[in-house]
Amino acid sequence: MSVKTDPFVRFVNVYKAYDVNTMVVKNLNLNVSAGEFLTLLGPSGSGKTTTLMMLAGFEEPTSGEIILDGKAINGIPAYKRGVGMVFQNYALFPHMTVGENLAFPLQARGMPRAEQQTRILQALDMVKLSNFVDRRPGQLSGGQQQRVALARALVFDPSLVLMDEPLGALDKQLRDHMQLEIKHLHDRIGVTVVYVTHDQTEALVMSDRVAVFNEGKIQQIAAPSEIYENPTTDFVAQFIGENNRLEGTVSEVRGSESLLVLKDGSAVRTLSADGAIAGESRKLSVRPEAILVGPEAVDLPNNYAASVKEIIYLGDHVRLIVPFGGPDELAIKLTHRRAAAIAVGDKVRFGWNPDQCRALV
Amino acid sequence: MSTIEIGHDVGAATLDKRRLERSLQKAGRHQRLISVSLVAPLAAFTFVFFVIPIFAFFTFSVANTEVPRGLPLTSEAIKEWSGEGRPPQPVMEALTQDLQNTYNRTAVIGAARRLNYDIAGFHGLITKTITNLSEPITQPDVSSENTDVPDGFSIFGTSETTTTPTQTLPKDAGERLVSIDSRWGEPRYWQAIERGTWTITPIYLLTALDLRIGDDGSIESVSPDHRIYQALILRTFGVSAAVTMIAVILGFPLALFIKRQPANRASLIMFLVLVPLWTSILVRTTAWLVLLQGEGLLNDLIQWLHLSDTPIALIHNRIGVLVAMVHICLPFMILPLYSVMRSIPPTYTRAAASLGASPARVFFKVYLPLVFPGLSAGALLVFIMCLGFYVTPALVGGPRDQMLSYFIAMAVNRDLNWGLASSLSIVLILIVAIALLLLKRFSASALAK
Amino acid sequence: MTTTAIERIASTLVAVIAIAVLFFLMVPLLVAVPLSFNAEPYFSYPMPGLSLRWYQEIFGSTVKGIEWRNAFFNSVVIGVSASILATVLGTSASLGIARGDLPFKQSLQAMMLSPLVIPVVVYATGAVYFFARVSLIGTYPGLIVAHALLGTPFVMITVTASLAGYDRNLTRAGLSLGASPWRVFRKVSLPLIGPGVASGALFAFVTSWDEIIVTLFLAYPNQQTIPRRLWAGVNEQLSPVVIAASTLLFLVTLCLLVVTEVLRRRNARLAGTL
Incomplete structure (x- = not known):
């Protein structure tokens, strides 16, 4: 997949407020390259949906500029933007057949009938629903409706497609399946996609890049692996995947590493995101799967001992809970094999490498 | 690849509150205008053809224009009256002139009907007085019957006056009125006329609750057999x-x-x-x-x-x-x-x-x-x-x-x-x-x- | 167990009362309608014979027949015009209210719905004075305006109800697919709220079709409508012709009711697929 360097969509200093006291989007600057699959990820009310709505033309920025393919689109109504959109509850027109739904954008563009027919069949073929032209949306399953919505958003060849939690209404199994299907579709046709979700797995599976939103600001924007492995803020660390978060104070800074002293006096060597200063309070972030237990922990720069407080069975793995860092607890992810010998109350040694943890603001 | 600034560029594009308010108002205005113009036709239609007629109708409950219209001179003159005893001579003369004004007869009858709502029998009193005043050399029989118009809503009770051409009327307007009907000597009839000159009147609302203004000016219940x-x-x-x-x-x-x-x-x-x-x-x-x-x-x-x-x-x-x-x-x-x-x-x-x-x-x-x-x-x-x-x-x-x-x-x-x-x-x-x-x-x- | 016995008795009692009440609701129509076919001008059973003479009086070429047909024509003209006026104004207002950013929304809505709760006699009396001032009394436009006013709340209620089931994302989807707002309204919104608009229009028509009080106050004697003739018939002398006319009136409303029921089901079916 080729990503052109020239940004296809640009948000320049965009603000959005609904009333004087609540700024929903704060000074947003964001570039999307042509052909990219960008996911806006965040909790509800974080400004991700508003950002999408501004791009679609259903909301106007209070200030700032949105540029699409080199042209400022502020003030251009939604129906003149030529941007495809897939909605959470599909928004298929219930009084039209699948074929009529797909014909709708083509008729609006005054396309000849014959050409409409070929386009509709092509689009339905793409989502493997060629036999459903004459069905009504009400006669289709959720997954099928979702595919029709996808086909409808793509049938008029938009260069940009927006998706607003399109898989939100599906059950888990179907969702997992559709994630891959959408990803493959994107790879095949190379359309630029801006995708909104609050589901981190969805974001990690499908995207070229993920922008994590919180309180109207982008916290971090990067490739999924980067977001997962190198969160730059405490919010990203706790929002993406599972993380142990322990409060501590920076006692010493040595290059990119610093020494963090936790509430119980344990010292932890850690990577420090954006330049920690000695004396500052920071949160230690370490993933449960990064923690090793038993003999392997002994040689690690960070290693400690504590009694197991609880063992939780989670199907494919087991979680140990040990008291650590003062009032806090540490969750450790273990395979069944490794956990077999451990019982509640046993004293265990555990540890991790300094590059597996971070002192975050 | 991409630039992300997280709110640090104070110079570039932070929004001060006043600018924000202005742009928010502008943003909402267009959308609101569409909503307003969709609702406006029915709102205006309902207001003009429903709300206005009903409120105009409601004003009738306190409207009090009949007496000043029918008895303009009396209404002007009675302002000078203290409300006690018999009104002074100019008031009496004004009423005599008002009642003799044949060009204003419809309005006079309107005033008479209005006064009848206040004191039952007032309508008859006025028609009788008009009749007698039009024949200056006659005087009514002292025992002429007072056919009171019944209280309530029925005002079509007609009063007949029997007149006997025996005596000439006194020159003095007051004497003349009293000699036509002794009721003109009672202050309460004049008080009713005075109340008829108020800008608004409570009598209809009082009537709707079976109340009336008593002779002493206070509000009292109507007699039990007139309660409806x-x-x-x-x-x-x-x-x-x-x-x-x-x-x-x-x-x-x-x-x-x-x-x-x-x-x-x-x-x-x-x-x-x-x-x-x-x-x-x-x-x-x-x-x-x-x-x-x-x-x-x-x-x-x-x-x-x-x-x-x-x-x-x-x-x-x-x-x-x-x-x-x-x-x-x-x-x-x-x-x-x-x-x-x-x-x-x-x-x-x-x-x-x-x-x-x-x-x-x-x-x-x-x-x-x-x-x-x-x-x-x-x-x-x-x-x-x-x-x-x-x-x-x-x-x-x-x-x-x-x-x-x-x-x-x-x-x-x-x-x-x-x-x-x-x-x-x-x-x-x-x-x-x-x-x-x-x-x-x-x-x-x-x-x- | 005693409780189940009590329950059984209670539910039997409920059923008996319910059927009696249902009978009470239906009986006037069931009993009165056949009398319009009575051969004799009496209101008693058993009927001495069947005949269509009362209907012939309505449809015949006598003066009375012409009068009935004039009244019917007037009722239809006034009803259809009032219904169109009420539907256009009421639908537009409901759309505006549903947008949610209307200033003084509560008060405006209360005002526009007020014809529903203000006693008609109060309105009719007020209208006599006002309509006389603006020279609308005794005119067809005057009657149409007054009837339309009484019908608009029904249009607003039914259209607002159908808008409540309308997913606003459908409008957004239409726009995002490149259709202009007007095209989206025509092709997407209107077909979906259509049944609500149509039943509102029918309500408005029936409101005018049955209206008597405002008509009595505002119409001149030469402006006869069916309810007005019925009113006169009932007040003067109850004749089987009145029953026959009532039956016809009833049949018209019954047809309209069936139409709305069909529309309602269609609406429910569409809503179910949303």
Whole structure:
């Protein structure tokens, strides 16, 4: 997949407020390259949906500029933007057949009938629903409706497609399946996609890049692996995947590493995101799967001992809970094999490498 | 690849509050303009053809223009009067001139009718005085009868004056008036004229509540045999309440029954409930006339069953009114009740039963409170409808079964007493408004569920 | 167990009362309608014979027949015009209210719904004075305006109800697919709220079709409508012709009710697929 360097969509200093006291989007600057699959990820009310709505033309920025393919689109109504959109509850027109739904954008563009027919069949073929032209949306399953919505958003060849939690209404199994299907579709046709979700797995599976939103600001924007492995803020660390978060104070800074002293006096060597200063309070972030237990922990720069407080069975793995860092607890992810010998109350040694943890603001 | 700044560039594009406010207003304005222009036609239509007529009509309840129009000189002169004893000479002369002004006769009669609402008999007094003044050399028989126009709304009682041309009238205007009719010597008649010059008058509103301004200027009840409206208001209230109660008693089991039927049968029964709702009130009332009248079907049935040998009066009395009104209102009771009953999941009553409550207890402690919002909404809806009923009582009721609406129509159509019609309307609207406030509260709590 | 016995008795009692009430609701129509076919001008059973003479009086070429047909024509003209006026104004207002950013929304809505709760006699009396001032009394436009006003709340209620079931994302979807707002309204919104608009229009028509009080106050004697003739018939002398006319009136409303029921089901079916 080729990503052109020239940004296809640009948000320049965009603000959005609904009333004087609540700024929903704060000074947003964001570039999307042509052909990219960008996911806006965040909790509800974080400004991700508003950002999408501004791009679609259903909301106007209070200030700032949105540029699409080199042209400022502020003030251009939604129906003149030529941007495809897939909605959470599909928004298929219930009084039209699948074929009529797909014909709708083509008729609006005054396309000849014959050409409409070929386009509709092509689009339905793409989502493997060629036999459903004459069905009504009400006669289709959720997954099928979702595919029709996808086909409808793509049938008029938009260069940009927006998706607003399109898989939100599906059950888990179907969702997992559709994630891959959408990803493959994107790879095949190379359309630029801006995708909104609050589901981190969805974001990690499908995207070229993920922008994590919180309180109207982008916290971090990067490739999924980067977001997962190198969160730059405490919010990203706790929002993406599972993380142990322990409060501590920076006692010493040595290059990119610093020494963090936790509430119980344990010292932890850690990577420090954006330049920690000695004396500052920071949160230690370490993933449960990064923690090793038993003999392997002994040689690690960070290693400690504590009694197991609880063992939780989670199907494919087991979680140990040990008291650590003062009032806090540490969750450790273990395979069944490794956990077999451990019982509640046993004293265990555990540890991790300094590059597996971070002192975050 | 991409630039992300997280709010640090203060110089570039932070928004100060005032600029933000301005741009927010601008953003909302266009959208609001669309909404306003969609609503404006109906809002303007309703305002011009509904709100204005009703409010213009309401102003009649205090309007007081007849006396200054009919008796302009007297109205001006009486301002100088203290209100005690007989008015001074100029007032008397002014009245004499006003009454002799033949070009203004219609307005004078209007003023006379207006004054009659204040003191019964004033209309007769003025017509008699006009007649006598037009014949300057005559004087009425001292014992001439005073045919008072009866109190209330009937103002067409004519007063006949017998005059005997025996004596010449005194030159002095005051003496002359008193010699025509001794009532001109009583301050209360002049006080009534003085009240007639006020910008607004309370007499219609007082009349609608069976009150009047007494001779000493204070508000008092009218004599018991002239009391009409308090009883009328109570009757309107009572009939509406009775209809509502019967509708609740009859509607509740039917709604419950419909809810317990399978879906297909339930919608068929609902259709049967809706058929009368959609049938003209006139048609239904006609049908009840046929059924209930003396030689009507129900009486035939009663006599055939030998329950009674003589026809029972079922129509043109309270029974007929109640039967026909309940029939009209029942669907409005059943609809909200049924929709609330349908929205109650059976889990609640099952839960209560599983906790060991007896069926009666489940019904009264769990089901009834859950249904109450629908019950109260339906009841208040029916009650409000009943308050305004006109056609049904007019057709199947007797003279003693008429409600406020009937008297409003009669005040305007028969008596041309717009002030009273307006006052009675205000009373009716107030009762409706109170019921509406209750309805709003109940439906709000129903929605909150 | 005693409780189940009590329950059984209670539900039997409910059923008995319910059927009696249902009978009460239906009986006036069931009993009165056949009398319009009575050969003799009496209101008693058994009927001496069947005849269509009362209907012939309505449809015949006598003066009375012409009068009935004039009244019918007037009722239709006034009803259809009032219904169109009420539907256009009421639908537009409901759309505006549903947008949610209307200033003074509560008060405006209360005002526009007020014809529903203000007793008709009060309005009719007020209208006599006002309509006389603006020279609308005794005119067809005057009657149409007054009837339309009484019908608009029904249009607003039914259209608002159908808008409540309308997913606003459908409008957004339409726009995002490149259709202009007007095209989206015509092709997407209107077909979906259409049944609500249509039943509102029918309600408004029936309101006017059955209206008597405002007509009595505002119409001149030469402006006869069916309800007005019925009113006169009932007040003067109840004749089987009145029953026959009532039956016809009833049949018209019954047809309209069936139409709305069909529309309602269609609406429910569409809503179910949303």
